[in-house]
Amino acid sequence: MKQQINPSSSGSMFLSIRWKLYFLVVITTSSVALAMLGLIQWSFDQGFLKYINQQDKNQLEQIVPEITSYYHQSNSWQPLVNHPQHWADLLAKALNPAGQESRPPIPIHRPRFRAFLRRYVLLDEQQQLLIGHIPKQASPLIQPIEANNQVVGFVGVIPRKELSDFNDIAFAESQRQLLLVITVIVIALSALLTIPLAGSIVSPVQKLRKAVSTLANQKQATTLVIKQNDEIGLLAADFNQLSLILEQQENLRRQWLADIAHELRTPISVLQAELEAIEDGIRPLTLNSIQSLQDDLGRLTRLVNDLHHLAQEDIGATDYHMSAQPLQPILEKLANRYMPLLEKHQLSITVIDQCAKPVDLEIDADRIQQLFINLLFNSLHYTDSPGQINVTLKPLNDKLRVIWEDSAPQVPEDSLPYLFDRLYRVDSSRQRVKGGAGLGLAIVKAITVAHHAQISAEQSSLGGLKLIIDFPQSKTR
Numbered sequence: 001m002k003q004q005i006n007p008s009s010s011g012s013m014f015l016s017i018r019w020k021l022y023f024l025v026v027i028t029t030s031s032v033a034l035a036m037l038g039l040i041q042w043s044f045d046q047g048f049l050k051y052i053n054q055q056d057k058n059q060l061e062q063i064v065p066e067i068t069s070y071y072h073q074s075n076s077w078q079p080l081v082n083h084p085q086h087w088a089d090l091l092a093k094a095l096n097p098a099g100q101e102s103r104p105p106i107p108i109h110r111p112r113f114r115a116f117l118r119r120y121v122l123l124d125e126q127q128q129l130l131i132g133h134i135p136k137q138a139s140p141l142i143q144p145i146e147a148n149n150q151v152v153g154f155v156g157v158i159p160r161k162e163l164s165d166f167n168d169i170a171f172a173e174s175q176r177q178l179l180l181v182i183t184v185i186v187i188a189l190s191a192l193l194t195i196p197l198a199g200s201i202v203s204p205v206q207k208l209r210k211a212v213s214t215l216a217n218q219k220q221a222t223t224l225v226i227k228q229n230d231e232i233g234l235l236a237a238d239f240n241q242l243s244l245i246l247e248q249q250e251n252l253r254r255q256w257l258a259d260i261a262h263e264l265r266t267p268i269s270v271l272q273a274e275l276e277a278i279e280d281g282i283r284p285l286t287l288n289s290i291q292s293l294q295d296d297l298g299r300l301t302r303l304v305n306d307l308h309h310l311a312q313e314d315i316g317a318t319d320y321h322m323s324a325q326p327l328q329p330i331l332e333k334l335a336n337r338y339m340p341l342l343e344k345h346q347l348s349i350t351v352i353d354q355c356a357k358p359v360d361l362e363i364d365a366d367r368i369q370q371l372f373i374n375l376l377f378n379s380l381h382y383t384d385s386p387g388q389i390n391v392t393l394k395p396l397n398d399k400l401r402v403i404w405e406d407s408a409p410q411v412p413e414d415s416l417p418y419l420f421d422r423l424y425r426v427d428s429s430r431q432r433v434k435g436g437a438g439l440g441l442a443i444v445k446a447i448t449v450a451h452h453a454q455i456s457a458e459q460s461s462l463g464g465l466k467l468i469i470d471f472p473q474s475k476t477r
Contacts, residue, residue, distance in 0.1 A: 326358035
């Protein structure tokens with residue numbers, strides 16, 4: 001009894017591929033957007049701080065003329081060293097020239113003013129510190145001071161490690177907020193655009209799922225029409241091929257059951273009719289009638305045995321005991337054994353061995369004997385009397401080719417590809433009269449495949465059927 005599994009009825013919550021794909025894209029996009037936000041913010045902070053420090057260095061050019069004028073008057077840096085307040089006044093005057101209406105760049109409050117002044121330093125011509133303080137691992141931005149075409153000192157500013165001015169901080173914060181808003185908008189747009197995108201990707205998968213469900217419920221599945229040149233399109237093409245094969249297999253199965261029922265019913269009906277005739281006294285119970293019953297029973301037994309052999313081959317239950325041995329003795333024994341039967345049907349068999357020496361094959365002797373017996377009876381059923389059977393052994397590279405051919409009648413060209421199909425007969429009525437059920441060549445094909453050999457059929461120059469079997473030679477010596 002079939003049991004259908006419904007994903008929604010399981011213990012865990014069912015989440016469709018569409019939403020899995022949606023969340024995957026949104027999470028990936030959000031992660032990338034947030035990572036870009038962090039990188040852009042870090043790059044902006046570094047660039048903006050570098051810009052601020054460059055502005056501070058440019059302000060040194062405003063300070064140099066004022067300090068140069070002071071040096072011309074004093075002809076020394078010692079007064080500034082002795083009176084730090086003069087250094088502060090000199091900086092304030094240089095950075096806020098008289099008559100300039102713009103906001104002074106230096107802080108008004110005393111603590112912030114002292115912190116502002118500590119960033120400026122004065123160095124002598126040997127770049128030795130005179131005024132100010134240089135923190136460890138800090139490299140001041142300096143500007144030379146010249147007097148009488150000679151460098152008499154340097155004025156410098158300590159680079160900022162972080163933003164300190166209120167306007168600078170406010171500008172940087174506004175940029176952070178703007179970048180955050182842009183990131184949120186990008187994430188929201190990606191979430192909205194992913195919905196139809198996920199639907200368009202999952203739609204053919206849903207069609208495929210419905211088609212598979214229909215096929216699983218043994219309903220006739222329609223052909224999928226998915227025009228995509230990707231893996232989904234290839235999957236749809238494979239499904240269409242699978243659906244076609246399953247439909248063909250189902251038709252073959254039904255035909256197979258019908259043919260088996262017909263083939264079993266025919267000998268059983270004959271047996272039943274003969275037994276009823278003997279029981280009613282219409283036909284006397286003689287040795288001839290018993291022989292006729294045995295023939296019908298033998299035909300039924302052969303049919304059941306053939307069906308059993310094919311069933312065992314299908315499920316892989318047939319045992320093969322392989323060993324390296326030549327093929328010639330098996331054929332010679334077979335020809336001698338069935339010579340009386342062949343002569344009774346006015347048929348002759350000739351074994352033509354073109355091998356310089358016996359060729360060892362990795363075979364199961366019993367199965368190979370069964371293969372050639374089936375070929376022999378196939379020729380007996382089909383070949384007109386008098387007739388001829390030729391068996392040729394020919395070496396071919398690393399293979400041994402066996403050619404089995406018989407005389408008229410000839411097999412139609414369009415029937416050759418179907419000779420190894422089960423229950424296939426070129427002439428159904430004629431073969432049924434002679435006792436064949438269309439299983440002999442199917443068993444031959446199964447045994448051939450089990451020996452890793454290849455078999456093909458074509459028309460024979462003798463006027464009948466020509467079967468070619470290529471056996472791989474044994475690699476053991």
